[in-house]
Amino acid sequence: MPHRLNTGGRLIDRSRPIHFRFNGKTLSGFAGDTLASALLASGRSLMGRSFKYHRPRGLVAAGVEEPNALMTTGADGREEPNQRATMIELHDGLEAKSQNHWPSLEHDVGAVNAAIASALPVFPAGFYYKTFLFPRFAWKHLYEPVIRKTAGLGPAPTAADPDEYEHFHAFCDVLIVGAGQAGLAAARAAAESGARVLLVEQVGRAGGRLLAETDIHIDGAPGGDWAEAEAAALSTMENVTLLTRCQVAGLYDHGYALLYERVGDHLPAPSGPRHRLWRVRAKRIVVASGAIERPLAFANNDLPGVMLAAAVRDYIALWGVAPGREVVVFANNDDAYRTAIAAFRSGLKVQAVIDSRPAASGDLPERVRALGVPVRCGMVVAKAVGRKALTAIKVARLTTDGRVGGALETIACDCLAMSGGWSPVVHLWSHCGGKLRWDEAEAFFRPAPERAAPIGADGAVNTYCAGAANGALSAAAGLIDGADAGRAAARDLGLKTRAPGARQVDEPSMAALRPLWFAPSVGRYAHGSKHFLDFQNDVTAADVELAAREGYESVEHTKRYTTLGMATDQGKLSNINGMAILANSLNAPIPEVGTTTFRPPYTPISLGVIAGRDAGDLFKPLRRSPIHDWSDANGADWEPVAEWRRPFCYRRADETREDAVRRETNATRGAAGMLDASTLGKMLVKGPDAGRFLDLLYTNMMSTLKPGRCRYGLMCNENGFLFDDGVVARLSDDEFLCHTTSGGAERVHGWMEEWLQTEWWDFKVYTANLTEQFAQIAVAGPKAREILQGLADFDLSAAALPFMGLAEGNIAGVAARVFRISFSGELSYEIAVPAHQGAALWEAIGAAGAAHGITPYGTEALHVMRAEKGFIMIGDETDGTVTPQDLGLSWAVSKKKTDFIGKRAQERGFLAAEGREQFVGLETLDPQRVLPDGAYAVADPSVPQAGVIGRVTSTYFSPTLERSIALGLVRNGPARMGEVIDFPIGGDEVVRARIVDPVFYDREGARQDV
């Protein structure tokens, strides 16, 4: 660890070395290190390659805002790309590798891009839009493959993720985002009022910047010690929960917050969930999310060794790592002088402080001067020098017109600590409606609750900003601001608060900064092609200036044109600098240009945590009929039907699906078949107004149905289009059982309730969805009666139980309701029994019917048989634009009723006009050729893009008729019986079919009514 300092390192435990692997090499660090600090300690400054130019990049930051040091961690199922090295805590067995380079990090082919870029004006703003327009073919064959190979982030893992993720639902009075000085003060104030406080810190320990700053004392104790003690004291309070390694990713409506807790990432072996998503409802929220330091835009400011000033002292103070041996500080503010002091005290050589302000005479500059470090005011870094790492800088005098003047002077250094001032982290405040204002004196956007603040369901403001996030950068101001916010939140909730005792804060005073958005090398942005703003996306000052020149005046347009702020760091470092340069280019004030929209998540969260436990078998609930297990054990070839699984067919050994469907169909038509129809929707509609209600719900008349009888009914929506169908059975005077489609059951029940509750609330009607209460078995075929009569204790003869009748009695000793309804066209009984007796009845019928050749059949045989009979299927023949009249079902639409849902719509003239697609049967001229489902018929297949005149809605090979049959919707179809129409199905192939009656089999219905 050549760059490990002998002293310092608040967070590391030098007695606990940790071994880890990076790019295949074993390295070591200490417990408490991050991957970033350990790599830096090992002497490595090159961490990755930039997205577009493949320029060498090193660490810029020490926290969540790090744009460059993106690593892939783990292997196989635990491989995860694009992890910020600054957020990865070192643990034994950690495996990490760098990304976006080929063949290696040190020698990268893609850097040729950069070489070209420096010779020619390519890769400017909008490069992709401009360059790859022409020739068109080149995009697919030339540009894209090359770009894909050399650019991009880490590859997505391909193995399944073995880790567990979970969701927590939590409620609190006050959610406090950030446990720095303001967050701790807010938590103390809220907690002492008795509020339930959730205090959330994104890194592994509370304290924020107090941990790294050595010149702040609170009530006599060093700031870091005070923060640790205060966090510990708060943690012991019963009403306070402190979460660390937890990112408040987003704030949403009415106090809803999503928290992303990294539970297991820092542990060597996974035990329990890896990440946890907290779904929090907070009555009040205090955003104390701190501030992020801004980089400065100067030539080659992306060289490894150029870092944020605060990051440099973080590495020194928190991890005992020297980011370099010869340090220069470049700043426009007092705060950065802290870095010069920290570096000097840890024994590093501090070459100079380059301050762009004309003079610096505050506390900190004087302290630096007292250490003998040269302070060079009115100067800028015109250029950083080095190949893969910083070796020197060139400085020059800043002239009053914003250019550089005089001779360039070279200063040797391997670490440049830069600071352009601080920007409050206003992201969370902005997620849910909080507005901002530009603070001219401090040169940052700060929360402006007077313009708009997030509110709760009751309309009251529910979010406060505090501390640095609110623009109060000093410890003293942050503590007061935090306490005020905590007390305000508690007071809102009706809790008693007391004024906190004044804290004694000793810290250096800060003189005003002076904005420096662009450190000129000659003076114009156009020469800022190496002045990087967005490190991750390689966006430079020249790009933003070019965008402005080309007319991109809106900050949102400039963002998308240049990709400024669109990388995985979402512009945490780049946005304000970019907006300022855009504003200057447009000669507009910064607040007029404004900010882009802040959207959640604040930092990336894992996909696994979003899924939580809703993965694999738990992704979606699976509904099983009472006969599911029997079917599963007897060859069911399953198909999904809504949330149900239904047997497509029951396959015997060596049978294809087609074989099985043919056998099942033939058996049913020839002898008997049995079908698990339990998934059919079953709605009980009961009450004195039940008939009246169903008359409105169905297109046909239901109130005239006699008890003990069944009637097929259609349901339309208010737009007149068919959406469900089924048989209605009248059980008694005030009781109807409505069968619905399997997939439509819940929808129909909701539909009934909607009308009853919101339109006809005076109707005396109850509905109940009994779908899962009953198992239903269809027994169909010429032998059906014979088989069932042997099991029934009541008369099943045609006289006692005629077609479309219903009866009740015992079958195989099970109390059953039997409907004589048929979807196959055969003599058919549908038997409903309580769900728990369904499997027993199924087996009893199977046993009794064995001698007669009874055969279980699946949904495909069901479909084939209904198509042979020309029965429509909701979802096949209907698509939300089809009326009953289109389907030749006018007989089921009442002319007598004054009203039903859809009646007014069906009065519209265009629904009765010529030219609508109407229901027909289709017989291919080649009887063995089955039309593809969904095939279109065209008027003239020899014409390209000929007009469509119809389409196939159902298509099968009919084992009964030994030929292909299809149902379809054809323009004016019923008037064109016998015509042959053309279905081009791709290539040059055209299938020809004759328009016929849709009932292919037993047109008189003799087989079902016996």
Added chain:
Amino acid sequence: MLLLTCPHCGISGEETEFAPGGEAHIARHGPGAPDEAFESYLFFRTNPRGPHFERWRHAFGCGKWFHAARNTVTLEVYGTYPADVSGPPQDILERIAARGGE
């Protein structure tokens, strides 16, 4: 994610517990209605910027429909009330006026 209170069961629940049903208090136009009235009933909605009366169902709770008066800009919920009324109740209108709505 909104927080809504079901006026039937009194539960204050997450938005995901409820299903939205569009604008409330739209009179049904059935057979015999003029084309314009029917068209307006079926297709036109006010989509206001500000106070809005809307239908919700406590789909994963008691199953009941209710109405909510909500500001579409600020998302403030002025109140919820049962669905078996053809217009917003007076106390809701007063609350909206008091909160600076129309």
